[in-house]
Amino acid sequence: MGIEPxxxxxxxxxxxxxxxxxxxxxESAYVVFSSGIIRLHGKLPNDELLRILPRLASTDGAPxxxxxxxxxxxxxxxxxVFETCLWVGRFIERLQPAPVRLIYRNEVKxxxxxxxxxxxxxxxxxxxxxxxPPGKKxxxxxxxxxxxxxxxxxxxxxxxxxxxPTEGSIRGAR
Numbered sequence: 423m424g425i426e427p428x429x430x431x432x433x434x435x436x437x438x439x440x441x442x443x444x445x446x447x448x449e450s451a452y453v454v455f456s457s458g459i460i461r462l463h464g465k466l467p468n469d470e471l472l473r474i475l476p477r478l479a480s481t482d483g484a485p486x487x488x489x490x491x492x493x494x495x496x497x498x499x500x501x502x503v504f505e506t507c508l509w510v511g512r513f514i515e516r517l518q519p520a521p522v523r524l525i526y527r528n529e530v531k532x533x534x535x536x537x538x539x540x541x542x543x544x545x546x547x548x549x550x551x552x553x554x555p556p557g558k559k560x561x562x563x564x565x566x567x568x569x570x571x572x573x574x575x576x577x578x579x580x581x582x583x584x585x586x587p588t589e590g591s592i593r594g595a596r
């Protein structure tokens with residue numbers, strides 16, 4: 423039985439390894455997630471993450487790349503939102519020619535919590551329920567060491583692995 427080649431639409435949802443990024447104005451969190459296991463994670467200054475993204479994307483042969491995308495819900499936004507959008511574009515450009523799936527926060531909330539009203543704490547708990555508790559230093563659990571914005575990157579990774587891309591959510595495929 424042969425292996426079927428994946429189309430661009432299948433790249434992240436069928437990926438066994440995903441690089442996920444939660445972008446910020448000056449720093450961004452990342453997770454390399456493989457077959458339900460967190461392989462690498464951290465938070466770096468954007469310029470440093472930009473430099474190492476191609477290496478992270480090739481970790482364990484990662485065929486899937488997902489970045490959380492900014493969305494406006496009718497509210498006024500400030501400078502930080504626009505700066506984060508610029509970084510999303512720079513990350514996509516740096517990862518060329520690899521296709522990048524953009525995942526909106528509402529997609530994460532809906533997938534992990536089945537509610538658009540979910541908050542960060544609800545998403546964190548859903549990830550712990552799915553992957554396992556952090557544990558302690560002497561007995562680390564599957565999510566040990568995950569904190570702050572890295573939880574958001576992990577949520578993007580899990581959502582990317584478990585859902586199919588929506589129309590127009592893949593960027594950068596040539």
